Amino acid sequence: MKRDVSCHLELSADGPAELVFSVAVARGVPVVSESLLVTSSGALLEPVEIVDQHGTRLHRVRVDAGPVVLDYAATADGLAQPAPVDDLDRLRYLRQSRYCESDTLAPTAAAEFGGLAGASLLAAVVEWVHDRIAYVSGASVATDSALDTLLARQGVCRDFAHLSIALLRALGVPARLAAVYAPGLSPMEFHAVCEAMVDDAWWVVDATRLAPRQSLLRVATGRDAADTAFLTSFGAPVGLTALEVTAVAGQFELDDPSRLTRLR
CATH class of the missing domain: 2.60.40.2250 (Immunoglobulin-like)
Structure with missing residues (x-):
């Protein structure tokens, strides 16, 4: 492509x-x-x-x-060829981070998604975040976290990604943020998505559903927006x-x- x-x-x-x-x-x-x-x-x-x-x-x-x-x-x-997954990835991306309070959101994650695993869990988390959070340009500030997004019920792409990451980590699924170029995105901007580990491979999920995942082009990868800011x-x-x-x-x-x- x-x-x-x-x-x-x-x-x-x-x-x-x-x-x-x-x-x-x-x-x-x-x-x-x-x-x-x-x-x-x-x-x-x-x-x-x-x-x-x-x-x-x-x-x-x-x-x-x-x-x-x-x-x-x-x-x-x-x-690009998929990068291999190592033990450090499995540990680093299970821990809570600045914008992804997986420990605080653990009760919510367990109540909403308990019993799910693998691809079914990823699909359920994406659907849940997509249905509950409204995409509103300018609705959040740079210090907003996953918990802030859940309480406000609105945000931009990084907020959708942070909430998805926090919920998945709370359920024992390593998850991280990727900053990307996103053909098809409107309005056009840098975009942020979640990557989650299933069966020792990274899979991209995007609860905004604003751009086709097949077209995304990776720029940066990290725990959350603190690791992936464009400046x-x-x-x-x-x-x-x-x-x-x-x-x-x-x-x-x-x-x-x-x-x-x-x-x-």
């Missing part, structure tokens, strides 16, 4: 700062062309690439006060003034939410 993706970021730094971008497609994806340009007050910078254990490619730059612009574009043609900054305050994302796939498939699907 051919997929073309891009993003354009405009930032304003109040002073010297270190920026870490997570916008490039993950290592292992068959990329046939790619470009990444970062400028600070018009001067071209040379980002330092750091790759984590899941193939997430972080690009770090240091900037001074003034405007910062990032332009990224890539074409992927083909599907992290240190030092002087940095503001986001413009964000544009595009993602186009050569073909789309009808997505059956009950079918196990890999993120590739």
